[in-house]
Amino acid sequence: MRVRMKVDGVVYEDEVEPRTLLTHHLRDGLGRVGTPIGCDTSNCGSCTLLVDGESVKSCSVLAVQADGTEITTIQGLAEGSTWHPVQKAFQEHHGLQCGYCTPGMILAAVDLLSHNPDPTEDEVRHGLEGNLCRCTGYQNIVKSVLSAASEMRGDGPLPGSFQDAPAESHETAGASS
């Protein structure tokens, strides 16, 4: 079947098998490999992207169902070399380690913030319920999203985790305290 979709600003028209998953069409068909796959049961959220602005797990959608849509993957989120505030916040607040969950996490967060620009910590945790991360324990992801929210509301980002100056010493003298 023929499908036409705009992916990260570029229009593609291709012949696909009806059973082809959107995620495989993007990765294998279009070479847009920024969106990884982490499961086969639509549980992990690694494959999350935006279809017409709404977050979708691309492993749970057929390519043909996305015919005529406009898709944003992690590769198309930045404006040129200017990162989206959520991308920036993930680096600033150490919201990623291995980074495998990160594309999905960032796009799910973008979607969350488009519906709720001023979420509480709890709302962020529940909003990202469909995205699993095995590395971070989520705390810094939550912080990243709250910081991006603040910046996107015009209140500026939360104080960054990273210091431009050396950290203070925490040394406990082993034999003298």
Place this chain on the structure above:
Amino acid sequence: MTEQLDAGLVAGEIAEHPDALSKPYAGGELGRGRRRKEDAKLVTGQTNWTDNITLPGLLHMTVLRSPMAHARIVSVDVSAALELPGVIAAYSGADLADVQGALPCAWPVTAEMVHPDHPPLAVDEVRYVGDGVAVVVARDRYTAVDALEAIAVEYEQLPAVVDMEAAIAEGADLVHGDKGTNTCFRWPFASGDNYAETVAAAGDDAVVVKRRFRQQRLLPTAIEPRGVVVAPIAAADEYTVYSATQIPHILRVMLALVTGIGEHKIRVIAPDVGGGFGSKLNVYAEEVLALVVAKKLGRPIKWTESRSENYQATIHGRDQIQDIEIAATRDGTLLGLKVELLADMGAYLQLITPGIPILGAFMYPAIYKMKAYDFHCTGVFTTKTPTDAYRGAGRPEATYAIERIMDELAAELGRDPMDLRKQNWIRHEEFPYDMVAGLTYDSGNYEAATEKAEQMFDLAGLRAEQERRRGDNDPMLLGIGISTFTEMCGLAPSRVLGSLSYGAGGWEAAQIRMLPTGKVEVTSGATPHGQGHHTAWSQIVADALGVPFEDVEVVTGDTDSSPKGMDTYGSRSLVVGGIAIHKATGKVLEKAKRIAAHLLEAAEGDVEFSGGTFSVKGSPEATMTIQQVALATFAAHNLPDGMEPTLDSDYVYDPENFSYPHGTHLCAVEIDSETGFTTIRKYVCVDDIGRIVNPVIVEGQVHGGIAQGIAQALYEEAVHDAEGNLTTGSLVDYLVPAAPDLPHFDTGRTETPSTSNPLGVKGVGEAGTIASTPAVMNAIHDALRPFGVRDIAMPATPERVWRALRHDDGTPRDASGTVAYGGPSTNATSGGTS
């Protein structure tokens, strides 16, 4: 002198771009929370995961897996699969029998250990659900998956062996019939005084508490499943293997040994790797199969694991039964510890399967002084996926058992569990301390970490609240859990590994290359998969050489560009790999100093180095930066006689001792006695991991570790039915916690530098996981102790907690049992009630 410098600075005249040359070093790199260099590609989707790799003519491989836990293979017929359009090849185990070799186990823990043959594809028998029986190679993913259905396999079912205790009972069905036993090994280890005699000598003054703990089987669940791509140059018999692995260097050696292809003909690349947690610390069937099939076909091959495959075919973690007995005198002084361990190997031995419980053997005594220690482990075969290293590998299991039983002992003695720990732990002035298990702990300060944690947690306040609420019969039960843990990091001194029969060393390699423009390339054999090595290594090098952080590039994960290494596991990267880098910078400086002395016309003894600049004592204007020296060595116009041009160094560091990070984790839970639901109300940890390179990375490591430890306590369990089927075979049934399932963690630090290495670092990778499981479970038991509850199995699901709070007929137990440390609770010498 200026003339001499100019003579060396030819490059400066050729290239004039201002960014090409280095800026001065600003100082203070160590301990600074640098933004990670890794992140730019990761947050923009420019990452190179193994499954992203594509090559001209790439073929896709899939594996047909056994649906039965144990069966004889009568026949495998791949002919129908070969008829399908787009299918290039299909092979059964028998078809590959003469080329596939056997998967390696590098840790024969005893000379008598039973080591069954482990073919990548089963030939005669399948021994777990997921054991490979055939492979298909096709033009694309979908065709390769379809073709599996066209393969006809006839099985003759054999009895599944699921339960470890049944497996070693008389007359049990056998996993490996030809071996005559399901016992893989017995590993006795007695250390210090004789345990039985020590307890007997104490007579009536001895209090003995026994418990049985179950370390449930866990699924590591790195979010990136495994994957492998093999690119052959058939005519030259040369192969590039890309694998989502933690261990490209070890994998290269092993692939050579398994397949007979020359090690020098195999290049292994670990591209970006999406988490491992031990599960990618192995040599897997699919890596060997992709290689031998690529060799056979002369075409590039890709295999990508699905999550369901991952749950069957990637190693599992834990799965031990711990019978532990602790003895103390009535005043609470520990006498000794006795551990009888059953460890499930699964159906075969993977790379270090038998060594995992042995790593734990040394950690049961933890931070406590005692005289007698008796350990015995039996490794058992079952018809389940092999177990192997998972997040902490043996050490979390040991820590769990000791920290849980310290609480049980405290309850028995009517003591506060923290006071009992304080009475028995090594005091900071007693380091270095020779432990009963034979290790020497180099440094530590348990008092400082605990004091800080108690303050952050408000331990006294929470205890008061607990007492008040217990008095009010509050149906929400507050429990407080303690875990004062240590771990053995920096695996490992090669000699120690040798004494434990491990098949390799524990060193790590590093190389520094000063480039003509003053930039620095660093290679390391410690291959990252999410930890942030490139950032941390850059900080170490920047600090040592006095060059800007931005000027350092770290190269890892490719056996061509970083040819030597022992890879990443066991919290070893910083403690072994980082020290190798530090030592390599020392060699660079040594050579640079001689050159600087030569060019500055000074005696070497008069040349000093600080902040990236060499200077001569007493003549302040005679200076030269390290970048200028690098350029001078490149031009090589004026070097001391006999000196080699260029400024590089290699260092292979073999640690002399382990390092022993420690910490105090405190957890408060609220349990709804109506539903059995546990909520973590507060989690505080103070970790002492010695000197810190990057505090932000450290905190991230701690968070992730705590999350996985909590997951073991509350959520995760790989369950097999009586036929050996994994009933938690996908993310639908296996509960990996999501953001709402985990609390906020309050983290703190103390810094007691390790004395075992020049940077004073200890390692952090597994601290959180090791500490948090007992902290949470101790909190749950603390909440339930007034109800006479003695042991709840992990994970402590609402159902288990709810049942524990009720009698067999469903009526609620009352809290008439004595409170935590109001006096002896129950008969101390029988097993638990889970």
